[in-house]
Amino acid sequence: MSRQRKTHIYGPVPSRRLGLSLGVDLVPYKTCSYDCIYCQLGATTTKTIELKNYVPTEEVLADVTEWLTQDGEADYITMSGSGEPTLHSGLARIITRIKELTDIPVAVITNGSLLWLDSVAEACALVDLVVPSLDAGCAEIFAQVNRPHANISFALMLKGLQTFRKRYEGAIWLEVMLVGGVNDSPEQIAAMADLVETIRPERIQVNTVVRPPTEKYAECIAPERLQQLAAMLDGEVIAPFDASHTHEDKASQTGSILELLKRRPCTVLDIASGLGIHENEVVKQLNNMLEEGTVVAERRGENVLYRVMG
DSSP states (O other): OOOOOOOSEEEEEEETTTEEEEEEEOSOTTEESOOOTTOTTOSOSEEOOOOBOSSOHHHHHHHHHHHHHTTOOOSEEEEESSSOGGGBTTHHHHHHHHHHHOOSOEEEEOOSTTTTSHHHHHHHTTSSEEEOBOOOSSHHHHHHHHOOOTTOOHHHHHHHHHHHHHHOOSEEEEEEEEOBTTSOSHHHHHHHHHHHHHHOOSEEEEEEOOSOOSSTTOBOOOHHHHHHHHHHTTOEEOOOOOGGGSOOSHHHHHHHHHHHHHHSOBOHHHHHHHHTOOHHHHHHHHHHHHHHTSEEEEEETTEEEEEEOO
16 A cells, blocks of 8 residues: 655644744755754754755645645645745745635745845745744854855845845745844844844844754743844734634644644644643643554653654
């Protein structure tokens, strides 16, 4: 018997930024142009800037089409997932076809590192919302925080963001990830504030480390100070997702947890914060899944992570 192929969509899952979001995963796990110290998915295994058909374009479109024919509902269909989505060479076709199939807004969540490439900028210009990142105000901190591919300089990344703003008529929500003791100094915040003015995003969303990062020294910033830093950037702190906007029945919660664990191993806190489910309910669901053999638990350092069996 042939094994059923892995789907390229997940959710819809609650997002702190986008409400209920159907994720479209376009690259293999941890295939990225960066190796950020704060990444919740772990270290990048394939650091690249090569654009190619990492997962079959037609399979992706078939998955989205099937979901839509089953009356799928979401606030956004989001190109995101477990790597950098703009590495997929079929991004423009995927976005174009999805927009032909549905009126649900399409978003791209990207690290913004490849917008200097014409094909990437052209594809991203097709969507309703682009959410790129800016985590540094200078080349030294850029290298320290994002650890980019050798062919991506700070100047090149920044020029890509600035040029894209000039050609793109949709909304840009710029995410700034602040890491305690690394890029949160007054000098860095001031430098980033100057750069933000050249990008002119509609919104500036400030975040900090809330899930176990790739590097243990990537520290969270306390809420009160994070609010102060966000104000200096004329931005907003990304608020936790409203749990009232989630699936209420147990079956849907179980399905959402499994879909999340298919993408990456998670702790109880990861699942609770990511899906807007109370930690106690997550524990109950995981215990049932452990008994059924659906998931397994593994200790990694101080954390217990759960993953799908198999």
